[in-house]
Amino acid sequence: MCGIAGYFDTREQRPIDERLLRAMTDAVAHRGPDGADIWRGEGVGLGHRRLAIIDLVSGAQPMATPDGQVTIVFNGEIYNFQEIRRDLEAAGHRFRTSSDTEVILHAWLEGGEACVHRLRGMFAFAIHDARTRTLFLARDRLGVKPLHYAELPGGEVIFGSELKALLPHPKLARELDPTAIEDYFAYGYIPDPKCALAGVKKLQAGHTLTLRQGKPVPAPVRYWDVDFTTRHRGNPDDLAAELTERMREAVKLRMIADVPLGAFLSGGVDSSAVVALMAELSDTPVNTCSIGFDVAGYDETEYAAEIARRYATNHRSRIVDPNDFGLVERLAQAFDEPFADASALPTYRVCALARENVTVALSGDGADEAFAGYRRYRLHANEEKVRGLLPLGFRQSVFGPLGRAFPKMDWAPRMFRAKSTFEALGRSTEEAYFNSIAVLPDRLRQHLFSPSFRRELQGHWAGSLYVDTMKNAPADDALGQAQYADIQHWLPGDILTKMDRASMAVSLEAREPLLDHELVAWAAGLPPEMRIRGGESKWLMKKAMERYVPKKLLYRPKMGFVVPISDWFRGPLAERAEALATRSAAVETGWFDPAFLKKAVDDHRAGRAEHGRLLWQMLMLDQSLGKLIDLPVKAAA
Incomplete structure (x- = not known):
């Protein structure tokens, strides 16, 4: 795993500033503490920070062909590189190293842009071909590894693993995209290809860019x-x-490494399945780790311990304080742009724990999207049965008024929250699903933003992203539409961004076997009734794992990392919440209605309303602003 950076002059072959290229590369030094180097050609510069995993001696980058005509910087792992190498050797290619990086280089020589179709793994890379004066950028199929880029005035294109790799360039405009702010408050992250900065884009999963x-x-x-x-x-x-x-x-493909390897073990279905298969494939005990909380209802360590005992793993567990808000500033630095998934805090902690003993850790990420594991999929599928019986016009006229009239009861059990159900039934399939995943609903965002900011949005609505994606999805049922949209947006934008930044912040490589693209493609072909059956999510996957994982673990309610942010803003972060509404960098932007924010803070602290997620979003935005743009005031202390 590594960090890459560079720039390419699309208009001329002007000299590359060595100091600037090194500054861009060093901005992602945490991604690769084992080595650093740059390469410059005519109108192009490539930088690399290395975390050595495979071929520790001779796999350094940037790496070039013997004639120096083609050069690569690469972040990721190609799990089938040995198979590709054998094919290329049979075609006459000769190799100098044992690295997967050189395999990509020769795959380019053999097939050009089509080389990506041979690669099975996680990757973001840049290849410069001096023969054609071309720079080729590529990102893996599901977006496990990130890649940001920006076109600058004058024709230069800069790129890097993280946004911070682009920030040293003096020509990069530090202007926020207002539509990205609307998206952020809708989703809790900024979906690809958009970035917080107006001139920056993220190369989307499964895409290439040829300059x-x-x-x-x-x-x-x-x-x-x-x-x-x-x-x-x-x-x-x-x-x-x-x-x-x-x-x-x-799993077997992702156990190839020349450094210590282990796994995250939460005690949930996905991580337990990965650890069970690792144990079956390994001649030595698997290294596993988990974190827990000393708060009833949040802790899963007993389930993790049961799996660890069953498979005799070298297991380590650590209890962390659920009031672990001291990481806020560190996470803001790791994520660059605002990111409001609070489970990033425990994710960072478990990555740090794993890094004490291993350099590579396998995770269970991706199974919920691929096999329909989220509760929202069940609810959406059930609501769709009703929507399918009644025309939209009728539903809008009947359920729409009921939804508006029914009191909001977030505190009540789901079966009694009729307001959200009525609202969902009164919408189209696509709008209903968007509203089920929105962190802040449309009506709350309308109140949150100031009139001037709403005008600046020029009619942009965050929900159009999901609505358009679902309408055009290669799916013939509502469940497939929802899963497809999540794989396109939620998975790379939230789940994989969270794991990438948290793991790379401690120089740990995380691998996601359940996101193998061949496995995901196969899972998409399962009939809906084998994804969800009898109210049970991930039905076929759980059935397949019954011989590996105890049923009481397989079929218990899903927990995940729960962070008590609402309690924080009524307790240790109460003053911080007050500052967000009165004297923060966020409120000084003029984007928000200060009276609404003040009332939201007061109502939350008094227990009259639940605004913990809104306040967390405001806090993470506030922390990010000073790192991205020049502000007249400092972020609240």
Whole structure:
């Protein structure tokens, strides 16, 4: 795992500023503490920070072909590199190292832009080909590894693993994109390809970008997508057996490393399945780690310990303070742009714990999106049955008024929260699903933003991203539409961004076997009733894992990392909440209605309303602003 940076002159072959290139590269030094180097050519510069995982001696980058005509910087791991190497050697290619980086280089020589189709793994890389004066950027199919880029005045294009790699360039405009702020308060993150800064983009998952000197910057090209319209045939037992074999292969491929390797173990279905398969494949005990909370209802360490005992892992567990808000500033530094998934705090802690003993850790990320594990999928599918019986006009006229009239009861059990159900039934399939995942609903964002900021948005609505994606999804049922949209946006924007930044902040490589693209593509072909059956999410996956994981763990309610942010803003962060509404950098922007913010803070502290997530979003935005743009005031202390 590594950090990359660089820039490319699309108009001329002007000299590259060595000090600037080193500054951009060093901005992501945490991603690669084992080595650093840069390479400069005519109108191009590439920088690399290395975290050595495979071929520790000779895999340094930037790496060039013997004739110096083609040079690469690469972040990630190619799990089938040995198979590709054998094919390339049979075609006459000769290798000088044992690294997967050199395999990509030769795959480019063999097939050019089509090289990405051969790669199975997680990656973001840049290849410069002096023969054609071309820079080729690529990102893996599901967006495990990030890549930011920006076109500057004068024709230069800069790129880097993280936004902070671009910030040293003096030509980069530090202006926030107002539509990104609307998106952030809707989703809790800024979805690709957008970035907080107006001139910066994220290369989307499954896309490439080819830059040529003398040519304008083109639009990225999609080279892979997941298809939910195919359907596997077979009985559940046979499909469960096939799923087990596919999962086993995905885990096996990700156990290749020349450094200590382990796994995160939460005690949930996904991490337990990964650890069980690792133990089956390993001749030595698997290194596992978990964190817990000394608060009833938040702690899962007993479940993790049960799996650890069953598979005799070298298990370490640590109890952390649920009031772990001291990481706020560190996380803001790691994420650059605002990111409001509070589970980033415990994710950082478990990554730090893993890094004490290993350099690579396997996680269970991705199974919820691929196999329909979230509760919202069940609710959406059930609501869709009702929507399918009644025309939209009727539902809007009947359920719409009921939703507006019914009192909001977030504190009540789900079955009694009729307001949200009525509202969902009164919307289209796509709008209903967007509103089910929105951190702040439309009506709350309308109150939050000032009139001048709403005018600045020029009608932009964050929900159009999900609505358009679901309408155009390669899926023939509502569940597939929802999963497809989450794989396109939520997965790379939230789940994988969280793991990448948290793990890289402590120089740990995280690998996601359940996001093997061949496994995800196969899972998309499962009939809906094998994804959700009898109210049970991830039905086929759980059936497949029954021989590996105790049923009481497989079929218990999903927990995940729970962070008591609402309690914080009524207790130790109460003064911080007050500052957010009165004297913070965020409120000084003029984007927000200060009276609404003040009332939200007061109502939350008094227990009259639940605004913990809104206050957390404001806090993380406030922390990010000073790092991204020049502000007249400092962020609240």
